[in-house]
Amino acid sequence: ETGVTQSPTHLIKTRGQQVTLRCSSQSGHNTVSWYQQALGQGPQFIFQYYREEENGRGNFPPRFSGLQFPNYSSELNVNALELDDSALYLCASSRGGLAGDTQYFGPGTRLTVL
Amino acid sequence: DQQVKQNSPSLSVQEGRISILNCDYTNSMFDYFLWYKKYPAEGPTFLISISSIKDKNEDGRFTVFLNKSAKHLSLHIVPSQPGDSAVYFCAASVANDYKLSFGAGTTVTVRA
Numbered sequence: 001e002t003g004v005t006q007s008p009t010h011l012i013k014t015r016g017q018q019v020t021l022r023c024s025s026q027s028g029h030n031t032v033s034w035y036q037q038a039l040g041q042g043p044q045f046i047f048q049y050y051r052e053e054e055n056g057r058g059n060f061p062p063r064f065s066g067l068q069f070p071n072y073s074s075e076l077n078v079n080a081l082e083l084d085d086s087a088l089y090l091c092a093s094s095r096g097g098l099a100g101d102t103q104y105f106g107p108g109t110r111l112t113v114l
Numbered sequence: 115d116q117q118v119k120q121n122s123p124s125l126s127v128q129e130g131r132i133s134i135l136n137c138d139y140t141n142s143m144f145d146y147f148l149w150y151k152k153y154p155a156e157g158p159t160f161l162i163s164i165s166s167i168k169d170k171n172e173d174g175r176f177t178v179f180l181n182k183s184a185k186h187l188s189l190h191i192v193p194s195q196p197g198d199s200a201v202y203f204c205a206a207s208v209a210n211d212y213k214l215s216f217g218a219g220t221t222v223t224v225r226a
Contacts, residue, residue, distance in 0.1 A: 042203050042216030056212045105157030
């Protein structure tokens, strides 16, 4: 059974560009959540996808968008990148979308915006 | 608005002794609490959780205590081992909700 994987590991972009980050869920999991972790802070919830539908969203602007595919892998897209978007982006998968369903995290993608 | 707070950014403890990590929350609707451990270059790893209907949950060397009236929880690690050196995050959620609210983390260093 493979765990949660994310690609790429590191990424450098410039302001105004667009970026796509990818996540493969753990086997048997149908829910993916995305978090942003800025330096020195805890992860902040961006949104969650359950069976290909957005299931909830945190306090992030619309330029943060996502997709979940039939195989339950997921993408996070960020348009019009800003310097403050520099962070570690974590994806987590779970068997369901509720509080009692433990979320298992991938290693993250480190995004640097110059 | 930080609803989960870990006020101690770091903790240093001698191997074999007890590590106590603290976490406070402000949202009275939270009823499920978790601790995650994170090593450098890895994602957070689930450690232990507790539901609000309990005040204690134990798993091997790890015990989580919940004081709902004080909106406070703590993680005890006994005995502490060098492999426990990591960043520990406290997280909370509301039943039938989906998002986890995290604290800023506490870096634990276990000295030999």
